[in-house]
Amino acid sequence: MPRKIAGAEVLLKVKQNETLIPVAGQQGMTINLSADTMDVTDKTSDGWKTYMPALKEWSIDQDVFYTVGDQSNKLLLDAYLNGRTVVVDVLAGEEDEAGSIHFTGEAYITSFPFDFSLDNAASVSMSLSGASALTVEVKEVAP
Template sequence: MPKISGMKVKLYIKDAVTGKLLAGQRNATLNRSAESIDATSKDTAGFWKESIQGFKEFSIDADGAFVESDEAYKILETAYLNSENVDVYLEMPSGKKYEGNCTITDFSLEFPYDDLVTYSISLQGSGALNIVEDE
């Protein structure tokens, strides 16, 4: 299996028509987790606890160099100011996408006096994370 360079995985923000690449992106992390439900009973073998998977959730954290004219950033800023969710996806080089609806929970700009202006964003999934394979 060939290895995949993280620099080839890109975050897109959807508008009404298509996905817009978030400019200046440096890093992105897709976090996936699930609650653990205790399924231990008197029938459990030995004295070992058993568990099953409960509710799942996902989030995306990203950061990058701020590009003031970027359309995707403008969509995020408008959604944040209007308390609206956004549809996003992470696209792999193969075309495989991890997509879902998200609430913007953190949206920071950093203005150092001796470096680039940068942004960071945290997106909390609202509903299912869908995996779409390129056809």
């Protein structure tokens, strides 16, 4: 039966060795999918510009409370500082649920700003940019 899912159910996980670990302190997350287009307008397009698909890209914006002593925060900061990729995994829905979407890919952390506001918990609003194709698997829905 179709159901809506809460954003709180969807977690960003990163691979450490062969284990997926949830990123600690997660708040908001946005997965950005975008594509460029190529202008293929010619003299026969009746004065209208025409386009075709070109390169695609993806990124993730993730807000977290910085969690002292947490392994996932250390792994992400180390990857940023050393210019290494991380393997990311996001599942929207349950693994065996019809219509669930599973995103996996390799990404570079391109931004890792710390916020140490007086009136808030310490946080990081990191950005990850795809370093490879994003794998998107949608679980089949029975007719």
